[in-house]
């Protein structure tokens with residue numbers, strides 16, 4: 001990799017990182033209300049992908065806490081976002097997603113808006129009712145990056161490019177915009193949305209919750225980079241964790257790699273097939289070299305985008321948290337997005353799981369319209385052991401956080417990304433003294 005690369009090394013932030021987190025942030029209604037009032041209304045967040053609203057007349061409802069935001073594409077192809085509410089008596093206008101929209105009509109009293117959000121001329125009924133003069137739907141800031149539609153309910157917010165800091169430049173090598181969404185699944189879970197994010201931005205729990213992963217991932221030499229709001233780590237793959245003390249065979253590495261990341265070798269996602277014996281490892285080479293070579297062969301079938309990159313960019317995990325609630329697990333040719341959204345109470349949330357594949361330029365399946373699938377708990381099993389292990393655990397964390405004695409969470413250095421997220425939460429929320437991060 002020659003340029004635009006992620007930084008390797010110890011956490012790059014000059015300032016200290018919060019090590020103690022008040023537990024009530026995860027359980028109290030007052031904190032959740034503060035997030036509804038001061039976070040979700042003022043922060044850039046991923047609403048959907050551009051493929052969700054690819055054509056004129058396509059629309060998509062994005063729900064976050066009590067907010068409902070309507071994203072639609074007008075007749076000229078421009079994207080707009082509005083608060084999903086009629087300016088008359090406050091009825092919600094649309095629900096879910098759909099196509100072929102030519103107007104937005106409120107079903108309560110038939111007030112009708114064009115796709116740019118302007119109230120249309122008065123109908124005979126409007127005249128009879130004495131409808132007042134022009135009014136428009138409430139605008140929400142919208143911009144796109146990497147094939148995603150970002151929204152911010154604050155019409156006066158900073159530009160998205162400024163919010164994303166260095167990430168667009170740093171992730172340019174991946175070519176995100178060219179990827180296609182192969183899966184979009186939502187599952188409800190009995191824990192706070194931050195319990196979800198916390199679990200997905202540290203590797204400290206790997207040895208305890210996902211011990212099988214120690215055969216193929218180095219969870220110790222995982223350098224963290226802290227930007228201002230966002231964070232990342234780089235995790236080497238195809239090598240065993242030092243925690244295993246060198247007792248891992250090539251066959252074990254091969255089997256675990258195929259079970260967890262076989263799709264990177266061109267196999268079906270979460271393939272149930274037995275991995276079989278590992279390929280021969282030439283003299284002077286390692287099983288990681290063999291895996292890199294097989295991934296390169298697979299990537300070459302998709303085009304030449306990654307052919308000049310060093311091995312780390314081919315096999316390792318570049319793992320990003322975009323504040324507040326989006327976690328990207330990035331590999332060459334494939335990435336997953338976990339988005340956590342608050343539920344109706346502090347003890348509930350929704351996990352949205354998106355998978356994206358780079359497909360060959362002539363592949364007819366490129367850029368499908370993503371279809372959200374709501375998973376039943378038993379269907380999560382089909383997604384592979386790692387996700388299941390996390391989802392089994394997290395409701396227990398939420399139950400533990402309810403105990404009156406656990407007033408503070410204590411972070412270790414490997415959890416620096418969690419500390420940074422909470423610092424930025426304080427910046428948005430200006431919480432009362434008893435819920436602020438300790439100095």
Ligand SMILES: [Fe+2]
Nearest residue numbers: 199205209390
């Ligand atoms: Fe995990």
